[in-house]
Amino acid sequence: MSSDLFPPADTPPPADDSRRTFMKQAGGIFGFALAAPLAGQAERLTAYSKTVTGATTLTLRINGQPRTVQAEPRVTLLDALRERLDLTGTKKGCDHGQCGACTVLVDGKRVNSCLTLAITAQGKEITTIEGLAKGDELHPMQAAFLKHDGFQCGYCTPGQILSGVACVQEGHAKTDDQCREWMSGNLCRCGAYANILAAVREVADKA
Amino acid sequence: METEPQFFETNAAPTVVGQPMNRVDGWAKVTGHAKYSAEYNQLPGLVHAVLVTSPVAKGRVQRIESSAAQKQPGVLAIFTHENLPKLAKTPDAPADKAALNSPMGFMPMTSDQVHYAGQTVAVVVADTLERAQYAASLVKVIIAPEAPVSSYQDPKAQLYVPKSVKGMPGVTKRGDAQAAVQKAPMQLAATYTHATIHHNYMEPGATTAHWEAADRLTIYETTQGVSETQKTVSLMLGLATEQVRVITKYLGGGFGSKAWVWPHTVYAALIAKAVGRPVKLVLTRPQNFTSMGHREEQQQTLRLGATKEGKLLGIVYDKTATTSPWDDYAETNSRIIGMLYHLPAYEATYRLAKSNVMTSTATRAPGDMPGSFAIECSMDDLAAQLGLDPIQLRLLNYADIDSSTGHPWSSKSLKECYARGAELIGWNKRNPKAGATREGKLLVGMGMATGSYPVHNSQGNARVRLYADGRAVVQAGATDLGTGTYTIITQVAADSLGIPPENVRFELGDTVLPSTQWSGGSTAAGRVSSSVYLAVQEVWQKLIKLAVMDKKSPLYGAKSADVAAEKGRLQLKANPGKGEAFGEVMKRASLGDIEGSALGRYGSNYEAPQTTANADPNKKENAAEHSMHAFGAHFCEVHVDPELGTIRISKWVSVIGAGRILNPKTARSQVIGGSTMGIGAALMEQTVRDPHLARYTNASLADYHVPVNADIPEMTVEFIDEHDPYVNAMGVKGIGEISIVGVTAAVANAVFHATGRRLRDLPMTPNKVLAALREPA
Ligand code: FES
Ligand code: FES
Numbered sequence: 001m002s003s004d005l006f007p008p009a010d011t012p013p014p015a016d017d018s019r020r021t022f023m024k025q026a027g028g029i030f031g032f033a034l035a036a037p038l039a040g041q042a043e044r045l046t047a048y049s050k051t052v053t054g055a056t057t058l059t060l061r062i063n064g065q066p067r068t069v070q071a072e073p074r075v076t077l078l079d080a081l082r083e084r085l086d087l088t089g090t091k092k093g094c095d096h097g098q099c100g101a102c103t104v105l106v107d108g109k110r111v112n113s114c115l116t117l118a119i120t121a122q123g124k125e126i127t128t129i130e131g132l133a134k135g136d137e138l139h140p141m142q143a144a145f146l147k148h149d150g151f152q153c154g155y156c157t158p159g160q161i162l163s164g165v166a167c168v169q170e171g172h173a174k175t176d177d178q179c180r181e182w183m184s185g186n187l188c189r190c191g192a193y194a195n196i197l198a199a200v201r202e203v204a205d206k207a
Numbered sequence: 208m209e210t211e212p213q214f215f216e217t218n219a220a221p222t223v224v225g226q227p228m229n230r231v232d233g234w235a236k237v238t239g240h241a242k243y244s245a246e247y248n249q250l251p252g253l254v255h256a257v258l259v260t261s262p263v264a265k266g267r268v269q270r271i272e273s274s275a276a277q278k279q280p281g282v283l284a285i286f287t288h289e290n291l292p293k294l295a296k297t298p299d300a301p302a303d304k305a306a307l308n309s310p311m312g313f314m315p316m317t318s319d320q321v322h323y324a325g326q327t328v329a330v331v332v333a334d335t336l337e338r339a340q341y342a343a344s345l346v347k348v349i350i351a352p353e354a355p356v357s358s359y360q361d362p363k364a365q366l367y368v369p370k371s372v373k374g375m376p377g378v379t380k381r382g383d384a385q386a387a388v389q390k391a392p393m394q395l396a397a398t399y400t401h402a403t404i405h406h407n408y409m410e411p412g413a414t415t416a417h418w419e420a421a422d423r424l425t426i427y428e429t430t431q432g433v434s435e436t437q438k439t440v441s442l443m444l445g446l447a448t449e450q451v452r453v454i455t456k457y458l459g460g461g462f463g464s465k466a467w468v469w470p471h472t473v474y475a476a477l478i479a480k481a482v483g484r485p486v487k488l489v490l491t492r493p494q495n496f497t498s499m500g501h502r503e504e505q506q507q508t509l510r511l512g513a514t515k516e517g518k519l520l521g522i523v524y525d526k527t528a529t530t531s532p533w534d535d536y537a538e539t540n541s542r543i544i545g546m547l548y549h550l551p552a553y554e555a556t557y558r559l560a561k562s563n564v565m566t567s568t569a570t571r572a573p574g575d576m577p578g579s580f581a582i583e584c585s586m587d588d589l590a591a592q593l594g595l596d597p598i599q600l601r602l603l604n605y606a607d608i609d610s611s612t613g614h615p616w617s618s619k620s621l622k623e624c625y626a627r628g629a630e631l632i633g634w635n636k637r638n639p640k641a642g643a644t645r646e647g648k649l650l651v652g653m654g655m656a657t658g659s660y661p662v663h664n665s666q667g668n669a670r671v672r673l674y675a676d677g678r679a680v681v682q683a684g685a686t687d688l689g690t691g692t693y694t695i696i697t698q699v700a701a702d703s704l705g706i707p708p709e710n711v712r713f714e715l716g717d718t719v720l721p722s723t724q725w726s727g728g729s730t731a732a733g734r735v736s737s738s739v740y741l742a743v744q745e746v747w748q749k750l751i752k753l754a755v756m757d758k759k760s761p762l763y764g765a766k767s768a769d770v771a772a773e774k775g776r777l778q779l780k781a782n783p784g785k786g787e788a789f790g791e792v793m794k795r796a797s798l799g800d801i802e803g804s805a806l807g808r809y810g811s812n813y814e815a816p817q818t819t820a821n822a823d824p825n826k827k828e829n830a831a832e833h834s835m836h837a838f839g840a841h842f843c844e845v846h847v848d849p850e851l852g853t854i855r856i857s858k859w860v861s862v863i864g865a866g867r868i869l870n871p872k873t874a875r876s877q878v879i880g881g882s883t884m885g886i887g888a889a890l891m892e893q894t895v896r897d898p899h900l901a902r903y904t905n906a907s908l909a910d911y912h913v914p915v916n917a918d919i920p921e922m923t924v925e926f927i928d929e930h931d932p933y934v935n936a937m938g939v940k941g942i943g944e945i946s947i948v949g950v951t952a953a954v955a956n957a958v959f960h961a962t963g964r965r966l967r968d969l970p971m972t973p974n975k976v977l978a979a980l981r982e983p984a
Contacts, residue, residue, distance in 0.1 A: 072335075072337060074337055074341075075337055079336055079337070082246070082248075083248065083335070083336055086248045086249070087239075088239070088242065088243075088245075088246035088248070089238070089239015089240065090239070091243075091409070091410070091459075092245075092411070092489070093409045093410070093411070093492070093908070094492040094907065094908045095491065095492065096492065096907065096908075096909070098492070098907060098908035098909040099409065099492075099908050101409055128239065129237075129238065129239035130238065130239045130240075132238070133238055138234075138237065138238070142237040142238065143237075145233075145237050146229050146230070146233045146234070146237055147229065149229070149230065149233075149872050149873065149875070149876045151233075151236060151237075151689070151876075152460070152688075152689030152690065152691070152873075152876050152877070152880055153408075153409065153410065153457075153458060153459045153460040153688060153689025154232070154235075154236030154237075154241050154457065154459070154689060155243065155408075155409040155410040155459030155460060155689075156409045156459075157236050157237060158237075158239050161237060176921075177917075179916075180916045180917040180919070181916075181917050183916045183917075184915035184916045184917040185915075186916070187409065187908060187913055187915060188409070188916075189406075189407055189408055189409045189460050189462075189884070189913060190409075190460055190689050190876070190880045191879055191880035191881070191882070191883025191884055191914070191919070192876060192879070192880065193879075193883060193914070193915075193916040193918075193919040194879050194883075194919055194920075194921060194922045195876060195879070196916065197916060
């Protein structure tokens with residue numbers, strides 16, 4: 001198996017709220033290697049922390065537009081999008097970071113929006129499937145999914161497409177094997193993987 | 208049948224039918240505009256319902272402490288068996304279960320009885336999802352537990368032979384199979400076991416219930432059949448059928464589980480009425496494991512007798528499985544085992560054990576999928592014992608007629624599937640000796656298996672409205688599970704009407720549309736396309752009548768029977784130059800539009816029209832003169848790591864003969880999808896029920912492993928061109944299910960070829976592979 005499948009050891013963890021990041025940081029608690037950055041982060045958090053209870057007004061920048069939403073701190077970004085902003089293109093498959101259906105881009109990085117609290121996404125640029133096309137002109141990844149039939153039911157599709165966009169941007173779609181590996185956080189029960197691969201690889205090759 | 212026109216005759220050279228057209232609903236799906244059942248947020252005053260489920264598998268609810276939850280802000284109501292509004296009918300009595308088309312003979316929350324873990328015991332309604340979820344976590348249900356029976360493997364389980372399972376007798380006998388096997392020069396016996404499997408569609412079960420008036424309910428539902436849902440819900444609520452409207456515009460997969468009305472749907476409707484607000488109820492992922500059925504865990508024992516040359520003489524087959532406390536449900540595996548090969552004698556017995564688990568249900572190719580594992584592994588073993596090539600052995604036992612009915616096949620291209628599949632995978636390069644091919648330290652194997660799936664009977668309506676400007680709206684209350692129904696029906700309508708597909712809008716998924724049966728059993732493509740095609744023929748008949756009576760028409764005075772429609776033009780059959788476009792006829796008649804409607808029939812309903820009076824998809828299918836099945840073959844190559852016990856599929860080939868393929872692009876997606884799901888069952892999928900507590904230990908997508916992108920290799924899919932005039936007016940057989948039949952066996956046969964070891968316990972996880980490798984070959 002080729003070595004480009006996995007991130008090099010010195011890659012900084014992605015600055016998102018995905019489970020991958022959490023696991024790395026959690027691992028760090030028990031390893032002194034990460035102790036210093038963690039301490040730094042803790043200080044930063046304390047500096048910003050204030051107690052928020054009940055529903056407050058949050059401002060989220062979604063697809064280039066500021067949107068305000070009344071939500072409690074426990075509301076996830078996913079539920080803010082789906083239940084409060086009627087941006088239902090982002091899907092809920094598990095609500096636990098296990099399926100990738102809820103993938104959105106936060107500051108250009110792919111993130112499981114079910115594991116992200118809406119309140120922490122303020123001040124960041126959020127891109128959902130509804131914001132990917134320019135008017136009637138599909139994003140190349142959307143067009144490639146259509147062409148290669150990278151879906152059946154379409155329920156995992158918004159997540160797959162956003163994950164695909166980020167995967168290409170990260171440089172993780174350079175070979176078939178690498179792309180399969182880096183697209184494996186997005187489940188597709190309709191089993192469109194072979195076609196999803198074709199779509200993402202086509203966009204990567206053109207990029 | 209003589210009088211029913213066929214697409215073959217009227218569209219000898221179709222334009223878009225058979226072409227790999229992109230999905231017409233694709234744009235909506237890639238832009239996030241496709242609306243699924245939990246996404247109707249605009250309903251006024253919409254509130255959220257969350258289930259509270261039982262952690263105990265058996266017992267009685269003693270007490271429910273809900274006051275803390277009740278006091279939470281935003282909580283509107285909490286329902287338990289004590290205050291749930293009464294239903295007009297429940298499925299608890301067998302006759303009512305049948306009348307309701309209910310998947311279970313038990314309605315939870317109508318009494319204090321708890322029969323399975325994960326059963327709903329309370330429902331909390333609040334103004335936001337988070338408030339409902341939190342309040343639900345505060346509800347305490349005190350249950351007096353009793354010792355549950357966890358499965359057929361439980362020492363407490365009592366096995367019995369049911370009178371029938373899904374319309375099949377508990378014991379089937381054809382000839383004297385016991386004697387045939389006992390006297391046979393070649394005898395083989397093996398037992399195969401299968402873990403519980405969950406559908407795990409990506410879109411969770413969801414219901415949005417909205418009472419638009421005191422006697423009018425609209426539900427947006429995750430269902431494979433809007434008409435069936437309408438019927439069940441209206442009967443249970445005591446409403447007339449037309450008072451319930453069911454809408455499913457997009458469905459995030461179903462695979463059988465969304466074919467029925469499960470209890471939570473009924474709760475949503477009841478509760479919406481009780482709180483006077485529209486209610487949205489979405490199952491959590493763990494709740495999906497205990498709310499919408501599963502494929503039951505089971506064990507199959509197959510004893511076969513054959514001649515020294517390898518010709519089958521008889522099979523004695525046994526299936527043992529877990530069922531629920533109230534139902535005799537099991538997948539009917541015996542069907543495929545009795546018909547896949549020429550088989551003179553056959554005996555099949557079902558044994559069930561009532562256990563504390565909900566009723567299992569239809570799961571992609573119910574019966575045929577697990578059944579194919581037993582027969583296709585056994586055939587492979589027989590080939591190995593006789594030193595025959597696996598394909599050669601299958602050809603030796605090729606069934607020229609259906610042994611189970613004695614009827615000839617309506618069409619069968621299995622020999623072509625074998626030949627083409629072998630070519631595509633490079634079968635001739637396969638070393639006939641098992642365990643003899645290596646690539647570095649990896650063991651390499653190649654395997655194949657046969658697949659088959661019946662053409663079940665079904666029927667349904669469609670309506671076509673053709674506008675004078677050359678556009679058309681086509682309607683049928685079908686559902687598109689992702690299978691491509693939107694697209695293929697658009698293609699069929701376009702060709703039948705002689706207009707471009709861009710000019711056709713196909714509407715589905717609503718009970719206000721002409722009713723058609725559910726999308727399941729691989730019936731939808733053939734049934735809905737036939738009904739649309741025939742509805743178009745009615746449009747032509749009406750227009751031809753107008754033309755021949757219209758003095759200004761070049762067809763004036765002709766006999767209707769002498770006129771045909773060809774690519775939107777009405778013309779004399781004998782003199783095609785004489786005629787005119789349909790728009791001309793309509794314009795002169797001042798018709799803005801014209802409608803046609805028709806009943807499309809599928810399977811034996813089509814070939815034997817006298818049986819249509821009572822179309823029941825479960826009824827006997829041998830009413831027709833032909834036995835109707837799709838056939839195919841799956842081939843694969845695997846790499847087995849002898850140190851880690853891991854199996855990786857490195858090549859996949861499926862070749863299917865399933866009548867007319869309406870769209871090879873969406874059809875390919877169905878086949879790779881079915882193969883991928885089958886690979887999951889072969890290698891990783893299993894829901895584990897605790898043997899003592901009868902509770903699932905891995906009800907999540909982190910712990911229940913479905914295949915991911917990295918598990919799936921490049922896949923090659925081909926279809927054999929088949930012309931079948933007996934199955935329906937379109938000659939379509941359906942491919943949603945044959946795509947998974949034989950898949951697990953193809954993988955196991957490849958693993959056998961790689962390692963020389965036969966794995967008969969699914970899934971073939973690394974621990975089992977390593978254990979097998981420790982045994983002598
Ligand atoms: S819904 Fe977020 S990962 Fe599944
Ligand atoms: S397209 Fe249905 S789950 Fe991926």
